Amino acid sequence: MPNDDSTWKRCSTCKRPIAFRAPYFACNVSTCNRKGTDFAFCSVACWDAHVPVLRHRNAWAEEKTAPTAAEWAREQQPESPPAAVQPPKPAPRPLDPRSEPRPRAGGDAARVPRDVLVVVSKLKLYVRLTSGLSTSDDVIAPLSDRLRRLCDDAVERARADGRKTVMARDFQPQS
Numbered sequence: 001m002p003n004d005d006s007t008w009k010r011c012s013t014c015k016r017p018i019a020f021r022a023p024y025f026a027c028n029v030s031t032c033n034r035k036g037t038d039f040a041f042c043s044v045a046c047w048d049a050h051v052p053v054l055r056h057r058n059a060w061a062e063e064k065t066a067p068t069a070a071e072w073a074r075e076q077q078p079e080s081p082p083a084a085v086q087p088p089k090p091a092p093r094p095l096d097p098r099s100e101p102r103p104r105a106g107g108d109a110a111r112v113p114r115d116v117l118v119v120v121s122k123l124k125l126y127v128r129l130t131s132g133l134s135t136s137d138d139v140i141a142p143l144s145d146r147l148r149r150l151c152d153d154a155v156e157r158a159r160a161d162g163r164k165t166v167m168a169r170d171f172q173p174q175s
Contacts, residue, residue: 013050025043
C-alpha cells in the first residue's frame, strides 16, 4: 500500500518503501511471482528471510528494477474484456428413436434434461475390477438412455399401482 507518489511497493518482509525505478529483489520461484503474491524485497537479506517460511529448496534472488509511475499506472488499469463473440450454436444432434424420452403425464418431455445419469468413474472402476476391461466414453450415453427407459417403466408400474412413489419392486421384471 504506497503512501506517497514516490513509493512503488513496500518490501514484503520489512515493509520499507521501494521507490519507482529503484532496484529491488524478487524470488525466482514461480509461486512467489504470481499476480496475487508477487513479492518484492528491498534487500537480499529480506529475500533470504522469506525462504525458510515458504520452504524453498532451490531458490535465489533476482535483481530487478521497479517500473516508472506511468508504467505502474498502466499495469494497474483493469483489462478491458474482448468484444463478446458468440460462438455458432451447434446443430441439434439427431436422437436415436429408441432413446427418446417418453412423454410424462402432466409434463413436457422436451424439457427433460439429457444429462448423464451414472457416475462415470464408478462405472469404469466396476468394469475394470470385475472384468479387467476398460470402458470407452461412448458407453455412457446409451447406458444413461437405458437407465431412463428403466425409470420410465418403473414410473408406469408405480402409477398403475396407484402410488406416487417409485419403489425397488417397480424395477423388477414382470413375470
